[in-house]
Amino acid sequence: MERKVKYNYEFKLRCVQEVLRKHRSVNSVAYENSIASSNLNRWIRFYIEFGNEGLLPRHKNKNYSVNFKLKVIQAIENKSISLSKACLIFNIPRESTITSWQRKYGIEGITGLQLKPKGRPSSMNFKKRKQRKTDKPLTREEELLKELEYLRAENEILKKFNALVQAEQAKQNKRLKP
Template identity: 30%
Template sequence: MSEATRTRTHAPEVRQRAVEILQEGVGHRALAAELGIPQATARQWARAYAVGGADAVLNAGSHHHTYSYDVKLAVVKDRLENGLTVREAMIKHKIPSESSVKAWCRQYRESGESALVDKPRGRKPRVKKAE
Protein backbone atom coordinates (compact mmCIF):
# COMPACT_ATOMS: atom_id res chain seq x y z
CA MET A 1 0.00 0.00 0.00
CA SER A 2 1.43 3.36 -0.94
CA GLU A 3 2.08 6.11 1.57
CA ALA A 4 -0.46 8.36 -0.17
CA THR A 5 -3.36 5.89 0.22
CA ARG A 6 -2.61 4.72 3.74
CA THR A 7 -4.79 6.11 6.50
CA ARG A 8 -2.77 8.08 9.01
CA THR A 9 -3.43 8.09 12.68
CA HIS A 10 -2.21 10.94 14.78
CA ALA A 11 -0.49 10.55 18.11
CA PRO A 12 -2.50 11.43 21.20
CA GLU A 13 -0.08 14.30 21.84
CA VAL A 14 -0.92 15.83 18.44
CA ARG A 15 -4.64 15.53 19.11
CA GLN A 16 -4.20 17.04 22.58
CA ARG A 17 -2.27 19.98 21.12
CA ALA A 18 -5.03 20.38 18.50
CA VAL A 19 -7.62 20.64 21.29
CA GLU A 20 -5.53 23.32 23.03
CA ILE A 21 -5.27 25.30 19.80
CA LEU A 22 -8.98 24.91 19.02
CA GLN A 23 -9.86 26.12 22.52
CA GLU A 24 -8.13 29.39 21.60
CA GLY A 25 -10.61 29.84 18.74
CA VAL A 26 -8.07 29.29 15.97
CA GLY A 27 -9.36 28.25 12.53
CA HIS A 28 -8.55 25.04 10.71
CA ARG A 29 -5.94 26.59 8.38
CA ALA A 30 -3.89 27.90 11.29
CA LEU A 31 -4.36 24.57 13.09
CA ALA A 32 -3.00 22.71 10.06
CA ALA A 33 -0.03 25.05 9.77
CA GLU A 34 0.77 24.86 13.48
CA LEU A 35 0.66 21.05 13.65
CA GLY A 36 1.88 20.23 10.14
CA ILE A 37 -1.23 18.21 9.35
CA PRO A 38 -3.37 18.27 6.19
CA GLN A 39 -6.01 21.01 6.05
CA ALA A 40 -8.70 18.38 5.51
CA THR A 41 -7.76 16.74 8.81
CA ALA A 42 -7.67 20.08 10.59
CA ARG A 43 -11.10 21.00 9.17
CA GLN A 44 -12.51 17.64 10.28
CA TRP A 45 -11.11 18.09 13.80
CA ALA A 46 -12.42 21.66 14.01
CA ARG A 47 -15.91 20.50 13.05
CA ALA A 48 -15.75 17.56 15.45
CA TYR A 49 -14.62 19.96 18.20
CA ALA A 50 -17.55 22.27 17.47
CA VAL A 51 -19.95 19.33 17.84
CA GLY A 52 -18.50 17.33 20.71
CA GLY A 53 -15.72 19.35 22.30
CA ALA A 54 -12.34 17.96 23.25
CA ASP A 55 -13.59 14.38 23.54
CA ALA A 56 -14.70 14.33 19.90
CA VAL A 57 -11.14 15.18 18.77
CA LEU A 58 -9.27 13.04 21.27
CA ASN A 59 -11.35 9.91 20.70
CA ALA A 60 -12.26 10.39 17.04
CA GLY A 61 -12.89 7.11 15.27
CA SER A 62 -12.64 5.01 18.43
CA HIS A 63 -16.41 4.45 18.58
CA HIS A 64 -18.71 3.44 15.78
CA HIS A 65 -21.95 5.39 16.03
CA THR A 66 -25.20 4.30 14.47
CA TYR A 67 -28.02 6.75 13.91
CA SER A 68 -31.72 6.12 13.52
CA TYR A 69 -33.56 6.69 10.29
CA ASP A 70 -35.32 9.70 11.85
CA VAL A 71 -32.03 11.38 12.79
CA LYS A 72 -30.55 10.78 9.34
CA LEU A 73 -33.66 12.15 7.63
CA ALA A 74 -33.72 15.23 9.87
CA VAL A 75 -30.05 15.94 9.09
CA VAL A 76 -30.61 15.51 5.34
CA LYS A 77 -33.71 17.71 5.29
CA ASP A 78 -31.97 20.45 7.28
CA ARG A 79 -29.02 20.29 4.90
CA LEU A 80 -30.82 20.02 1.56
CA GLU A 81 -34.20 21.65 2.13
CA ASN A 82 -33.49 24.18 4.88
CA GLY A 83 -30.10 25.26 3.54
CA LEU A 84 -27.95 24.48 6.57
CA THR A 85 -24.26 24.06 5.91
CA VAL A 86 -22.63 20.73 6.71
CA ARG A 87 -21.13 22.26 9.85
CA GLU A 88 -24.45 23.73 10.98
CA ALA A 89 -26.22 20.38 10.47
CA MET A 90 -23.44 18.57 12.37
CA ILE A 91 -23.71 20.94 15.32
CA LYS A 92 -27.53 21.01 15.40
CA HIS A 93 -27.82 17.21 15.38
CA LYS A 94 -24.58 16.44 17.27
CA ILE A 95 -23.08 14.37 14.46
CA PRO A 96 -19.27 14.51 14.78
CA SER A 97 -18.59 13.03 11.33
CA GLU A 98 -18.67 15.26 8.27
CA SER A 99 -18.43 12.21 6.02
CA SER A 100 -21.61 10.70 7.51
CA VAL A 101 -23.62 13.84 6.78
CA LYS A 102 -22.29 14.02 3.22
CA ALA A 103 -22.93 10.30 2.62
CA TRP A 104 -26.52 10.53 3.86
CA CYS A 105 -27.17 13.52 1.60
CA ARG A 106 -25.67 11.72 -1.40
CA GLN A 107 -27.71 8.57 -0.71
CA TYR A 108 -30.89 10.61 -0.33
CA ARG A 109 -30.29 12.45 -3.62
CA GLU A 110 -29.60 9.20 -5.47
CA SER A 111 -32.30 6.93 -3.99
CA GLY A 112 -34.66 8.93 -1.80
CA GLU A 113 -35.67 8.40 1.82
CA SER A 114 -35.47 4.60 1.62
CA ALA A 115 -31.68 4.86 1.17
CA LEU A 116 -31.40 6.05 4.79
CA VAL A 117 -32.88 2.85 6.24
CA ASP A 118 -30.24 0.65 7.87
CA LYS A 119 -29.58 -2.53 5.97
CA PRO A 120 -28.45 -5.76 7.61
CA ARG A 121 -24.69 -6.19 7.51
CA GLY A 122 -22.54 -9.27 7.35
CA ARG A 123 -22.97 -12.63 5.76
CA LYS A 124 -26.46 -13.73 4.84
CA PRO A 125 -27.71 -16.65 6.96
CA ARG A 126 -27.50 -20.06 5.32
CA VAL A 127 -30.77 -21.58 4.33
CA LYS A 128 -31.03 -25.25 5.31
CA LYS A 129 -32.10 -27.48 2.48
CA ALA A 130 -35.16 -29.63 3.03
CA GLU A 131 -34.41 -33.32 2.84
Protein backbone atom coordinates in the same frame (compact mmCIF):
# COMPACT_ATOMS: atom_id res chain seq x y z
CA MET B 1 -12.35 -4.70 18.73
CA GLU B 2 -11.85 -0.96 18.55
CA ARG B 3 -10.66 0.88 15.52
CA LYS B 4 -7.17 2.27 15.40
CA VAL B 5 -7.08 5.97 16.24
CA LYS B 6 -4.59 7.77 14.06
CA TYR B 7 -4.32 10.88 16.22
CA ASN B 8 -4.72 10.54 19.97
CA TYR B 9 -6.60 12.95 22.20
CA GLU B 10 -3.51 14.68 23.61
CA PHE B 11 -2.13 15.38 20.13
CA LYS B 12 -5.43 16.87 18.94
CA LEU B 13 -5.76 19.00 22.07
CA ARG B 14 -2.20 20.32 21.73
CA CYS B 15 -2.75 21.27 18.08
CA VAL B 16 -6.08 22.96 18.79
CA GLN B 17 -4.66 24.90 21.72
CA GLU B 18 -1.73 26.11 19.63
CA VAL B 19 -4.21 27.66 17.22
CA LEU B 20 -6.70 29.02 19.75
CA ARG B 21 -4.49 30.05 22.69
CA LYS B 22 -1.17 30.84 21.01
CA HIS B 23 -2.90 32.48 18.03
CA ARG B 24 -0.96 30.55 15.43
CA SER B 25 -2.35 29.95 11.98
CA VAL B 26 -4.08 26.69 11.15
CA ASN B 27 -1.83 26.09 8.16
CA SER B 28 1.41 26.54 10.12
CA VAL B 29 0.31 24.20 12.93
CA ALA B 30 -0.93 21.63 10.38
CA TYR B 31 2.32 21.81 8.41
CA GLU B 32 4.45 21.57 11.54
CA ASN B 33 2.58 18.47 12.76
CA SER B 34 2.20 16.84 9.32
CA ILE B 35 -1.59 16.79 9.32
CA ALA B 36 -4.17 18.09 6.89
CA SER B 37 -5.44 21.56 7.67
CA SER B 38 -9.00 20.33 7.05
CA ASN B 39 -8.57 17.85 9.92
CA LEU B 40 -7.32 20.60 12.20
CA ASN B 41 -10.21 22.87 11.22
CA ARG B 42 -12.67 20.08 12.03
CA TRP B 43 -11.00 19.47 15.40
CA ILE B 44 -11.23 23.18 16.21
CA ARG B 45 -14.93 23.33 15.30
CA PHE B 46 -15.73 20.27 17.43
CA TYR B 47 -13.61 21.61 20.31
CA ILE B 48 -15.42 24.95 20.26
CA GLU B 49 -18.84 23.26 20.07
CA PHE B 50 -18.37 20.33 22.49
CA GLY B 51 -15.26 21.18 24.51
CA ASN B 52 -12.75 18.47 25.32
CA GLU B 53 -15.28 15.74 24.49
CA GLY B 54 -15.33 16.93 20.88
CA LEU B 55 -11.78 15.64 20.45
CA LEU B 56 -12.38 12.18 21.88
CA PRO B 57 -12.46 9.28 19.40
CA ARG B 58 -15.90 8.55 18.04
CA HIS B 59 -17.51 5.21 17.44
CA LYS B 60 -17.02 4.14 13.87
CA ASN B 61 -19.91 2.58 11.97
CA LYS B 62 -22.53 3.99 14.30
CA ASN B 63 -26.04 3.11 13.21
CA TYR B 64 -28.41 6.06 12.91
CA SER B 65 -32.17 5.68 12.75
CA VAL B 66 -34.11 6.48 9.58
CA ASN B 67 -35.91 9.34 11.36
CA PHE B 68 -32.59 10.87 12.45
CA LYS B 69 -31.16 10.67 8.93
CA LEU B 70 -34.31 12.23 7.48
CA LYS B 71 -34.22 14.98 10.11
CA VAL B 72 -30.61 15.83 9.18
CA ILE B 73 -31.34 15.90 5.44
CA GLN B 74 -34.44 18.07 5.90
CA ALA B 75 -32.56 20.45 8.20
CA ILE B 76 -29.88 20.93 5.53
CA GLU B 77 -32.47 21.53 2.80
CA ASN B 78 -34.92 23.71 4.75
CA LYS B 79 -32.50 25.79 6.81
CA SER B 80 -29.78 25.94 4.13
CA ILE B 81 -27.01 24.93 6.52
CA SER B 82 -23.67 23.57 5.38
CA LEU B 83 -22.56 19.98 5.82
CA SER B 84 -19.91 20.97 8.36
CA LYS B 85 -22.46 22.94 10.39
CA ALA B 86 -24.87 19.99 10.27
CA CYS B 87 -22.08 17.75 11.56
CA LEU B 88 -21.63 20.08 14.50
CA ILE B 89 -25.34 20.41 15.24
CA PHE B 90 -26.12 16.70 15.03
CA ASN B 91 -22.71 15.44 16.27
CA ILE B 92 -21.87 13.42 13.17
CA PRO B 93 -18.13 12.74 12.70
CA ARG B 94 -17.83 13.21 8.92
CA GLU B 95 -19.51 15.22 6.18
CA SER B 96 -19.23 12.21 3.89
CA THR B 97 -21.74 10.36 6.06
CA ILE B 98 -24.39 12.99 5.37
CA THR B 99 -23.43 13.12 1.69
CA SER B 100 -24.03 9.39 1.31
CA TRP B 101 -27.42 9.75 3.05
CA GLN B 102 -28.37 12.54 0.64
CA ARG B 103 -27.32 10.48 -2.39
CA LYS B 104 -29.26 7.41 -1.24
CA TYR B 105 -32.29 9.53 -0.36
CA GLY B 106 -32.21 11.18 -3.78
CA ILE B 107 -32.07 7.85 -5.60
CA GLU B 108 -34.26 5.52 -3.51
CA GLY B 109 -36.24 7.87 -1.27
CA ILE B 110 -36.81 6.97 2.36
CA THR B 111 -36.11 3.27 1.71
CA GLY B 112 -32.52 4.22 0.84
CA LEU B 113 -32.03 5.45 4.42
CA GLN B 114 -32.97 2.14 6.01
CA LEU B 115 -30.28 -0.12 7.40
CA LYS B 116 -29.20 -2.83 5.01
CA PRO B 117 -28.13 -6.24 6.32
CA LYS B 118 -24.40 -6.72 6.04
CA GLY B 119 -22.34 -9.82 5.49
CA ARG B 120 -23.29 -13.31 4.52
CA PRO B 121 -26.91 -14.41 4.98
CA SER B 122 -27.48 -16.23 8.24
CA SER B 123 -28.97 -19.32 6.57
CA MET B 124 -27.86 -20.87 3.33
CA ASN B 125 -30.04 -22.96 1.03
CA PHE B 126 -28.84 -26.52 0.73
CA LYS B 127 -29.99 -28.64 -2.18
CA LYS B 128 -29.15 -31.85 -0.37
CA ARG B 129 -31.68 -33.33 2.00
CA LYS B 130 -31.76 -31.89 5.50
CA GLN B 131 -30.58 -33.87 8.48
CA ARG B 132 -33.25 -35.31 10.73
CA LYS B 133 -33.54 -33.62 14.08
CA THR B 134 -35.93 -36.04 15.74
CA ASP B 135 -35.02 -38.77 18.17
CA LYS B 136 -37.27 -41.31 16.44
CA PRO B 137 -35.45 -44.31 15.02
CA LEU B 138 -35.31 -44.49 11.23
CA THR B 139 -37.67 -46.85 9.46
CA ARG B 140 -36.19 -49.67 7.41
CA GLU B 141 -36.94 -47.79 4.19
CA GLU B 142 -35.24 -44.63 5.46
CA GLU B 143 -32.20 -46.61 6.55
CA LEU B 144 -31.93 -48.17 3.10
CA LEU B 145 -32.28 -44.78 1.38
CA LYS B 146 -29.57 -43.33 3.59
CA GLU B 147 -27.26 -46.27 2.86
CA LEU B 148 -28.01 -45.97 -0.87
CA GLU B 149 -27.10 -42.25 -0.81
CA TYR B 150 -23.85 -43.05 1.00
CA LEU B 151 -22.94 -45.83 -1.46
CA ARG B 152 -23.65 -43.61 -4.47
CA ALA B 153 -21.38 -40.90 -3.05
CA GLU B 154 -18.68 -43.49 -2.36
CA ASN B 155 -19.04 -44.84 -5.91
CA GLU B 156 -18.61 -41.34 -7.39
CA ILE B 157 -15.46 -40.79 -5.35
CA LEU B 158 -14.01 -44.11 -6.51
CA LYS B 159 -14.80 -43.30 -10.16
CA LYS B 160 -13.04 -39.95 -9.89
CA PHE B 161 -10.06 -41.53 -8.18
CA ASN B 162 -9.87 -44.22 -10.89
CA ALA B 163 -10.01 -41.55 -13.61
CA LEU B 164 -7.14 -39.67 -11.95
CA VAL B 165 -5.05 -42.83 -11.72
CA GLN B 166 -5.67 -43.61 -15.41
CA ALA B 167 -4.78 -40.06 -16.41
CA GLU B 168 -1.55 -40.29 -14.44
CA GLN B 169 -0.69 -43.64 -16.08
CA ALA B 170 -1.38 -42.21 -19.52
CA LYS B 171 0.94 -39.31 -18.75
CA GLN B 172 3.65 -41.74 -17.63
CA ASN B 173 3.24 -43.79 -20.83
CA LYS B 174 3.62 -40.67 -23.00
CA ARG B 175 6.89 -39.80 -21.26
CA LEU B 176 8.32 -43.28 -21.73
CA LYS B 177 7.43 -43.58 -25.43
CA PRO B 178 9.60 -41.51 -27.79
